[in-house]
Amino acid sequence: xxxxxxxxxxxxxxxxxxxxxxxxxxxxxxxxxxxxxxxxxxxxxxxxxxxxxxxxxxxxxxxxxxxxxxxxxxxxxxxxxxxxxxxxxxxxxxxxxxxxxxxxxxxxxxxxxxxxxxxxxxxxxxxxxxxxx
Amino acid sequence: xxxxxxxxxxxxxxxxxxxxxxxxxxxxxxxxxxxxxxxxxxxxxxxxxxxxxxxxxxxxxxxxxxxxxxxxxxxxxxxxxxxxxxxxxxxxxxxxxxxxxxxxxxxxxxxxxxxxxxxxxxxxxxxxxxxxxxxxxxxxxxxxxxxxxxxxxxxxxxxxxxxxxxxxxxxxxxxxxxxxx
Numbered sequence: 001x002x003x004x005x006x007x008x009x010x011x012x013x014x015x016x017x018x019x020x021x022x023x024x025x026x027x028x029x030x031x032x033x034x035x036x037x038x039x040x041x042x043x044x045x046x047x048x049x050x051x052x053x054x055x056x057x058x059x060x061x062x063x064x065x066x067x068x069x070x071x072x073x074x075x076x077x078x079x080x081x082x083x084x085x086x087x088x089x090x091x092x093x094x095x096x097x098x099x100x101x102x103x104x105x106x107x108x109x110x111x112x113x114x115x116x117x118x119x120x121x122x123x124x125x126x127x128x129x130x131x132x133x
Numbered sequence: 134x135x136x137x138x139x140x141x142x143x144x145x146x147x148x149x150x151x152x153x154x155x156x157x158x159x160x161x162x163x164x165x166x167x168x169x170x171x172x173x174x175x176x177x178x179x180x181x182x183x184x185x186x187x188x189x190x191x192x193x194x195x196x197x198x199x200x201x202x203x204x205x206x207x208x209x210x211x212x213x214x215x216x217x218x219x220x221x222x223x224x225x226x227x228x229x230x231x232x233x234x235x236x237x238x239x240x241x242x243x244x245x246x247x248x249x250x251x252x253x254x255x256x257x258x259x260x261x262x263x264x265x266x267x268x269x270x271x272x273x274x275x276x277x278x279x280x281x282x283x284x285x286x287x288x289x290x291x292x293x294x295x296x297x298x299x300x301x302x303x304x305x306x307x308x309x310x311x312x313x314x
Contacts, residue, residue, distance in 0.1 A: 001302075003277075003310035009303050010287045016295055036147060036256065038206055041140045050252050053297055062295040068259055070147055 030064045030085040030109060037071030043078035051098030055105040077120045083108055094120035137248025138170060143256050144206040145172040145233055150262040152176030157263050162271040163239050171234035179225040187223060210235055217241040251305045259291050277307040
């Protein structure tokens with residue numbers, strides 16, 4: 001690949017946008033948030049993020065928002081990923097390897113079915129309150 | 134311990150975001166047989182007594198994770214410097230920001246691999262909570278610089294899968310140019 005300039009990038013974006021304009025905009029409301037704190041990174045969150053990007057692109061889900069944040073507070077279950085979308089409960093998945101990331105895209109985002117074995121949740125509100133002291 | 138220097142870099146940039154930085158400058162250079170990595174931010178900074186304790190893995194200011202009693206990012210960086218006969222740099226001024234850096238022999242047997250530079254740089258550029266992020270990269274006497282503001286101007290919101298995919302292509306092309314024979 002030749003070294004791209006910002007102008008090349010702009011042209012490529014315009015070409016992709018024309019392609020995307022023909023697709024359904026329903027997916028714009030979907031957010032996938034990957035925890036990238038120290039423990040998440042050490043547990044392989046970067047590979048998880050890359051797997052989500054590959055899988056979402058492969059399924060043409062280009063308008064999903066793929067975000068990264070610090071720790072989601074579940075270090076024992078890293079890498080952790082929060083998925084927010086309409087018609088589904090907001091879920092934090094834990095121990096999300098690249099294989100599980102693919103499963104989340106196929107089952108949760110496309111199939112609207114939970115990936116049961118990897119569901120975690122934030123620590124209970126009273127526990128979070130206790131940590132502030 | 135992180136497996137790669139790219140993961141260590143991500144950790145340091147996340148620290149800068151947690152410190153409320155508006156601007157973060159990253160430099161990753163391989164020159165004259167040395168590897169150097171620096172992260173400078175204009176975040177909250179630390180007073181001298183905190184700087185002294187910041188590389189102690191059993192110390193944290195608790196801002197990022199209330200209740201947690203360990204902080205490992207800077208400790209990992211210092212450990213890497215010590216393991217590779219390199220130097221570790223930590224300068225900080227309250228209200229002005231922090232600079233952390235590693236400089237060591239590029240071919241030292243205990244220097245971890247950089248890992249996936251494209252994935253690491255893209256993740257750095259997509260770090261949330263920071264305004265501007267600049268990455269200056271140099272190796273084999275070739276260099277490039279990428280700035281989030283310029284990429285935002287072209288791609289818009291970098292969190293969309295479309296933008297992120299294009300960003301990967303862009304950074305990959307910059308990186309391939311460095312390693313082109």
